Amino acid sequence: MKNIVKTTFVALTGFTAIATFGLSCCKEGNTGQSGAEEKRAVLSREEIKERSFSDLFGAINVKEIPEDVFKLISEDFAVLTAGTPSHYNSMVAGWGGWGVIFSKPSTFLMLRSSRYTLELMRKEQKYTMAFFDEEYKGDVMEFGKQSGRDSDAKMKNTKLTAVQTPAGNMAFKEAKLIIECKLVQVTTVSPDDFYTDESKKFVTDAYAEVKGYHKVVFGEITDVWARK
Numbered sequence: 463m464k465n466i467v468k469t470t471f472v473a474l475t476g477f478t479a480i481a482t483f484g485l486s487c488c489k490e491g492n493t494g495q496s497g498a499e500e501k502r503a504v505l506s507r508e509e510i511k512e513r514s515f516s517d518l519f520g521a522i523n524v525k526e527i528p529e530d531v532f533k534l535i536s537e538d539f540a541v542l543t544a545g546t547p548s549h550y551n552s553m554v555a556g557w558g559g560w561g562v563i564f565s566k567p568s569t570f571l572m573l574r575s576s577r578y579t580l581e582l583m584r585k586e587q588k589y590t591m592a593f594f595d596e597e598y599k600g601d602v603m604e605f606g607k608q609s610g611r612d613s614d615a616k617m618k619n620t621k622l623t624a625v626q627t628p629a630g631n632m633a634f635k636e637a638k639l640i641i642e643c644k645l646v647q648v649t650t651v652s653p654d655d656f657y658t659d660e661s662k663k664f665v666t667d668a669y670a671e672v673k674g675y676h677k678v679v680f681g682e683i684t685d686v687w688a689r690k
Contacts, residue, residue: 502638502689502690503689503690507621507636510623510635510636511623511635513635515625515626515627515628515635517690518635518689518690519640519687519688519689519690520687520688520690521685521686521687522686522687522688523686524560524567524641524683524686526686526688527639527686527688528688529593529639531559531560534593534639535555535556535557535558535559536556538593538594538595538596538599539554539555539556539593539599539602539603540554540555540556540558540571540591540592540593541553541554541555541591541592541593541594541602541605541634541637542554542555542571542573542579542583542589542590542591543579543589543590543592543631543632543633543634544579544580544582544583544585544586544588544589544590544632545582545586545632546586546632547626547630547632549614550582550617550624550632551578551579551582551610551611551616551617552579552605552610552616552617552620553573553577553578553579553605553606554602554603554605554606555571555573555591557571557572557573558570558571558572560641560683563646563680564646564680564682566682566683567682567683568643568646568680568681568682568683569591569641569643569680569681569683570678570679570680570681571678571679571681572651572676572677572678572679573676573677573679574668574672574674574676574677575650575672575674575675575676575677576672576674578609578610578611579610580648580677580679581611583645583679584645584648586645587644587645588629588631588642588643588644588645588681588684589631589642589643589645589681590627590631590632590633590640590641590642590643591640591641591643592633592634592637592639592640592641593637593638593639593640594634594636594637594638595638598622598636601620601621601622601636602622604616604619604620605620622634622635622636623635623636627640627642627685627687628685629642629684629685633687637689638688638689639686639687639688639689640685640686640687641683641685641686641687642683642684642685642686642687643681643682643683643684644681644682644684645679645680645681646680646681646682647679647680648677648678648679648680649677649678649680650675650676650677650678651665651675651676651677651678652665652675653665653666
């Protein structure tokens with residue numbers, strides 16, 4: 463692909479991901495917290511719910527993202543959210559990364575073609591990626607247990623607190639990091655594009671389940687917000 467520069471290739475769960483910007487690895491100490499977590503104000507769930515977006519988050523440069531992309535994507539998982547304040551949906555994603563694509567800071571994800579959140583991402587042409595501390599993992603994983611296509615129960619029942627960013631995108635107050643993206647491109651994978659037996663088998667088996675190949679989603683990073 464043309465115009466892809468300054469990249470480091472990262473293998474995530476059988477998929478090759480592009481990650482850049484020299485992200486610093488998490489610092490391990492007796493508490494198991496990263497430096498960013500140690501500096502962040504410790505707030506209860508009740509206090510977080512009561513505070514505004516501007517009270518909780520500050521804008522940072524994409525190059526200042528404080529944690530390792532490997533941990534954020536493959537361990538913490540990303541919560542993707544798309545839609546409008548009156549109707550939005552979230553899902554969990556564990557494959558992807560970010561780097562410089564089309565000469566701009568960008569994210570990319572590999573998603574099943576049947577995902578309802580992907581449908582909303584394509585409709586609104588924007589979305590957020592949110593990451594959470596370990597204490598919220600149970601809440602995060604609930605987003606992967608049912609679809610929001612036929613019922614809004616998943617979004618109504620979550621214990622996380624929805625919030626609208628200044629740009630009008632939907633995310634959650636409990637997140638430690640929010641990346642806002644403008645949709646750039648959605649491509650469809652093909653078994654012929656894969657050169658290992660493992661990866662080719664994965665996309666073929668996945669197709670058999672939903673009768674559709676995975677999509678690779680590229681988005682331009684427009685804003686990055688970190689918890690204060």
